[in-house]
Amino acid sequence: xxxxxxxxxxxxxxxxxxxxxxxxxxxxxxxxxxxxxxxxxxxxxxxxxxxxxxxxxxxxxxxxxxxxxxxxxxxxxxxxxxxxxxxxxxxxxxxxxxxxxxxxxxxxxxxxxxxx
Amino acid sequence: xxxxxxxxxxxxxxxxxxxxxxxxxxxxxxxxxxxxxxxxxxxxxxxxxxxxxxxxxxxxxxxxxxxxxxxxxxxxxxxxxxxxxxxxxxxxxxxxxxxxxxxxxxxxxxxxxxxx
Numbered sequence: 676x677x678x679x680x681x682x683x684x685x686x687x688x689x690x691x692x693x694x695x696x697x698x699x700x701x702x703x704x705x706x707x708x709x710x711x712x713x714x715x716x717x718x719x720x721x722x723x724x725x726x727x728x729x730x731x732x733x734x735x736x737x738x739x740x741x742x743x744x745x746x747x748x749x750x751x752x753x754x755x756x757x758x759x760x761x762x763x764x765x766x767x768x769x770x771x772x773x774x775x776x777x778x779x780x781x782x783x784x785x786x787x788x789x790x791x
Numbered sequence: 792x793x794x795x796x797x798x799x800x801x802x803x804x805x806x807x808x809x810x811x812x813x814x815x816x817x818x819x820x821x822x823x824x825x826x827x828x829x830x831x832x833x834x835x836x837x838x839x840x841x842x843x844x845x846x847x848x849x850x851x852x853x854x855x856x857x858x859x860x861x862x863x864x865x866x867x868x869x870x871x872x873x874x875x876x877x878x879x880x881x882x883x884x885x886x887x888x889x890x891x892x893x894x895x896x897x898x899x900x901x902x903x904x905x906x907x
Contacts, residue, residue, distance in 0.1 A: 707893040718881060718900035719834075726893035762832055768893070777887065778824070778847055779896055781834040 677702040681765050681782035688755055688789050696750040696785050698739075698765035706767040708732075708741050708748040709779065713762045722750075722763070755789045762786050794818050795899035797882045803905045804872060811868045812902045814882030822846075823865035824883040824896065825857060834881070840865055841887055872906045879903050 682697040700706065710722040710732070723732030728743035737752045748765060765782040797814040804810055816823060824847075825837040839847035840859040854870045869876060882899040 709895075711898075713832075719883075719898040721895050721897070724893065724895065764834065768896070777822070777885070777894065777896075778836045778839055779826075779834075780836075784832045784834075786832075 677706070677767060677769060677780045679765050679767055679780055679782035681763075681785050683783070683785070685786040685788060688787070690757055690789055690791050691754045692789075694750070694752040694755045694759075694787070696763055696765075696787070698748045698750065698782060700746050700748065700765075700767050702746075702767055702769055702780075704769060706769040708739070709766045709768065710737070710739055710748070710750050711764040711766060711781075713764065713784070715761070719764065755787070757789045757791055760787055760789045795882055795884055795897050797880075797899040797902050799902060800900065801903045801905075803907060806872055806874060806906055808872050809868070809870045810872060810904070811866055812880055812882075812904070813864070813866045814899060815864050816882075816884040816897070817863065818884055818886070818897060820884040820886045820897075821862055822885050822887045823859065823862075824885075825865065825867050826881040826883060826898075828879040828881060828901070830878070838865075838867075869904075874906050877904055877906045 678701045707726040709724045711719045712722045723734040725732040725741035731740045739750045762784045764784045766779040795816045822841045824839045838857045843859045856868045859865045879901045885894045885896040
C-alpha cells in the first residue's frame with residue numbers, strides 16, 4: 676500500500692540555521708504531496724503542496740520539490756525562527772480512478788525545536 | 792470565521808461511556824473526514840463521506856459510528872469507550888472535483904479525548 680517515510684526527530688536547531696526534513700514516499704500512480712504543520716496544542720495546517728513531478732511548493736520561506744525519480748519531497752528552509760517550532764507532517768493524497776475517495780496518508784511527523 | 796469547527800475541544804470521560812464529537816464546515820465542501828492521532832502523533836484516516844455517502848471506512852471498531860446529516864456536518868459517535876480510544880480526533884473537509892488528489896484537505900483544531 677501507499678506509505679510515507681519521514682526522517683525521525685526530534686530535530687533541534689538554533690535560530691537562523693538551515694532546515695531539511697527528509698520525506699520519501701511509496702505509491703503507485705501519481706499522488707499529490709503535502710507538508711502539514713502542527714503547532715503545539717493546535718490542529719493541522721497546510722504548509723505547502725505539489726501536485727505533479729518537478730512542481731515546487733513554497734510558503735512562509737519553506738520549500739519542497741516533488742521529485743518523482745527519487746520519490747522524495749524534502750522540506751527545506753534557509754533560516755528557521757523560534758516560531759517555526761512545531762511538528763511537521765509529510766503526506767500524500769491519492770484516490771481510486773474515477774472515485775472520490777481521496778485521503779491523506781501521513782508520515783509519522785518530525786518534531787522541530789528552534790532555540791534562540 | 793472558523794472553516795472546520797469541532798466540539799468539544801477537550802473531553803474526559805470514563806470507560807464504558809458513550810460520547811459524540813460534532814463537526815461542521817462552512818467551506819461549502821462536499822467531502823468530510825475523521826482522522827485519529829495517537830499518543831505518538833501518528834495520524835490515520837478513519838472515515839470519509841462524500842455528499843453524505845460513506846466512501847472510506849478504514850479498519851475501525853464498530854463502536855465508532857460516523858453520521859452525516861448533511862454535507863456540512865459529520866459527527867462521530869463512540870460507544871462503550873475504552874482506554875485505547877484516548878487520542879486526538881481531527882475532522883477535516885475538502886472539495887472533490889477536477890483537482891483530484893491535489894485538492895487541499897482542511898483540518899479542524901482537534902478534539903482531545905481522554906478515557907479514564
